Amino acid sequence: MKNEITVYPPATVANVVCGFDVLGFALESPCDKMLVRLVPRRGVTIINKDDFDLPPEPEKNVAGAALLAMLKELPDDIGFEVESTKSIKPGSGIGSSAASASGAVVGANHLLGNRFSNTDLVRFAMSGEEVASGVKHADNLAPCIYGGVTLIRSMDPLDIIKLDAPPLYVTITHPQIEVKTSDARQILKKQILLTDAIKQWGNIAGLVAGLMKGDYALISRSLVDVLIEPVRSILIPGFDEIKRRSKEAGALGGGISGSGPAMFMLCKEEGTARQVAEVGKEVYAKIGLPCLTYQSRINPEGVRVSREPVLS
Amino acid sequence: MKNEITVYPPATVANVVCGFDVLGFALESPCDKMLVRLVPRRGVTIINKDDFDLPPEPEKNVAGAALLAMLKELPDDIGFEVESTKSIKPGSGIGSSAASASGAVVGANHLLGNRFSNTDLVRFAMSGEEVASGVKHADNLAPCIYGGVTLIRSMDPLDIIKLDAPPLYVTITHPQIEVKTSDARQILKKQILLTDAIKQWGNIAGLVAGLMKGDYALISRSLVDVLIEPVRSILIPGFDEIKRRSKEAGALGGGISGSGPAMFMLCKEEGTARQVAEVGKEVYAKIGLPCLTYQSRINPEGVRVSREPVLS
Numbered sequence: 102m103k104n105e106i107t108v109y110p111p112a113t114v115a116n117v118v119c120g121f122d123v124l125g126f127a128l129e130s131p132c133d134k135m136l137v138r139l140v141p142r143r144g145v146t147i148i149n150k151d152d153f154d155l156p157p158e159p160e161k162n163v164a165g166a167a168l169l170a171m172l173k174e175l176p177d178d179i180g181f182e183v184e185s186t187k188s189i190k191p192g193s194g195i196g197s198s199a200a201s202a203s204g205a206v207v208g209a210n211h212l213l214g215n216r217f218s219n220t221d222l223v224r225f226a227m228s229g230e231e232v233a234s235g236v237k238h239a240d241n242l243a244p245c246i247y248g249g250v251t252l253i254r255s256m257d258p259l260d261i262i263k264l265d266a267p268p269l270y271v272t273i274t275h276p277q278i279e280v281k282t283s284d285a286r287q288i289l290k291k292q293i294l295l296t297d298a299i300k301q302w303g304n305i306a307g308l309v310a311g312l313m314k315g316d317y318a319l320i321s322r323s324l325v326d327v328l329i330e331p332v333r334s335i336l337i338p339g340f341d342e343i344k345r346r347s348k349e350a351g352a353l354g355g356g357i358s359g360s361g362p363a364m365f366m367l368c369k370e371e372g373t374a375r376q377v378a379e380v381g382k383e384v385y386a387k388i389g390l391p392c393l394t395y396q397s398r399i400n401p402e403g404v405r406v407s408r409e410p411v412l413s
Numbered sequence: 414m415k416n417e418i419t420v421y422p423p424a425t426v427a428n429v430v431c432g433f434d435v436l437g438f439a440l441e442s443p444c445d446k447m448l449v450r451l452v453p454r455r456g457v458t459i460i461n462k463d464d465f466d467l468p469p470e471p472e473k474n475v476a477g478a479a480l481l482a483m484l485k486e487l488p489d490d491i492g493f494e495v496e497s498t499k500s501i502k503p504g505s506g507i508g509s510s511a512a513s514a515s516g517a518v519v520g521a522n523h524l525l526g527n528r529f530s531n532t533d534l535v536r537f538a539m540s541g542e543e544v545a546s547g548v549k550h551a552d553n554l555a556p557c558i559y560g561g562v563t564l565i566r567s568m569d570p571l572d573i574i575k576l577d578a579p580p581l582y583v584t585i586t587h588p589q590i591e592v593k594t595s596d597a598r599q600i601l602k603k604q605i606l607l608t609d610a611i612k613q614w615g616n617i618a619g620l621v622a623g624l625m626k627g628d629y630a631l632i633s634r635s636l637v638d639v640l641i642e643p644v645r646s647i648l649i650p651g652f653d654e655i656k657r658r659s660k661e662a663g664a665l666g667g668g669i670s671g672s673g674p675a676m677f678m679l680c681k682e683e684g685t686a687r688q689v690a691e692v693g694k695e696v697y698a699k700i701g702l703p704c705l706t707y708q709s710r711i712n713p714e715g716v717r718v719s720r721e722p723v724l725s
Contacts, residue, residue, distance in 0.1 A: 119614070122611045123611065123614060123618060124618065252618050252619060252622060253615065254615045254616060254619035254634065255612070255616075255619075255634075260619070260634060262622050262631065264622055289607065290607065291606060291607055291608075292604045292605070292606060292607070293604070293605060293606075294603060294604060294605075295601065295602065295603055295604070295605050295640075298610040298613065298640075299435065300567070301610065301614060302431070302432070302610075302614040303564070303566045304566060305614045305617065305618050306432065306435060306436065306564050306617050306618065306620075306621045307567075307572070307574060308618075309618045309621045309622055309625075310574050310576055310621055310625065313621075313622065313625045314625075319566075322566065322567075323566060328607075328610075
């Protein structure tokens, strides 16, 4: 049995427009790199090989907490070491902590002969997300572990459905400001109008149908959020202009990634995704705010497990 | 050109559980019978050949009002006569008025060489629904005219999507009580919790995915309504018992049809649908309330246009 493996957990987009709290997808890049090693003694060791200053104590580290949750269901003489080299900047809104938690559990499961199901892995990784945000959520974990576009139909019991989708290109624009997830959650209204909710579920039903039919026009018409975006986009300078100009450039639509500050736009063509990235750069240059942009296809696979032979 | 045709507009189920105001489907039976005749003079004549005592004045009659709306977009020397023989009892919650309006416009359009699109027909028929309920809604019209399972993604602009679905059997149980649509609407809360809305749109997304994948287990898990059914089912005696025992008998799930009093259950097998009908009869026999039951497949076609040659 191999005793170590390298995995590449990708960035993910959660809260996909009308799919707040239920719909997400995985990107091909950016992604982190993690070496996971199986050791013959109980416990988890985390070695951070990047400059993000994340805590090495396993119970305070998202990868560590996820693996500790997994260890509870494993024999006593098993443990893990993780060397983590992150590229996904924490606090960006594209699932940095979910990548760490997902990479750790997918790598560990691979070394254990894939004894756990994807649902089990999401469950373990949620303990990692709890360390990061105080909440056990699966919005980014589901697409990171399952790949592609995922629906969380229910959290209790956990019910994750992978949806078919046609080829889609994604542009992420990430202004270098901080939006705390807790602030983004606090400004949401707890009570909403039934009439608005009906519009929202008409749109998510349309979006799911559009994705499964491969109907780009329907996907575009359905990418409407009447509830969350109008409130949260206020926290992101330039949001409205970038969205408007991205659609003028041919993007199907998009919105806030996770709870921001990153935003995403979906495109049918790679060339459009490149133009959309230019729109973001222009708008933030004008505002005078540094920004990062990424272009990627939707990643149907999720966490990539290295196929290279590993010598140990 | 033929100058008359017989059409059979079917009953329909709207407000499909988590798909309140957006999701509906057509039945094969019961259905009405309508003879629609093209005449060379402006105007609409309605002849009711049943005992439901519906108004014959075209502007007060749902079929008449729908045809008057169509006439506004037609030359001056065209008119219609309709002989209507209804089987779908008005006030049942299975789209009686929608059948009248849909049958009239589908029949008329057929005689005109199908010059109008299905979306146009829904638009005309909405004027009929307005006569019946005071509201221009399309919940029953969309499945009646398009057939199968339909999603109304948006009312303005009108955006109707026909969804793929696997074979499904439906049992309708209709207790002989009156539930006014206006009352059923009035008892709904105008404000709802965001957390409840999230559950609802997780379920409608799951239901659309389940229908399109042909995944009966997912359809069943998604047939959950946390918002409307808990309030409205109070108006329908026996609802909870029938639902519980129908699911015990193997039904996938179900709920209130339209705004009631009819309820519907979806089943994978015809035999289960028959058992579910027996459950309804037993419960209402115990309560001492007369009831009607219908079993039908989901009707992929919508309004059936007679293939018989018509001599005139």
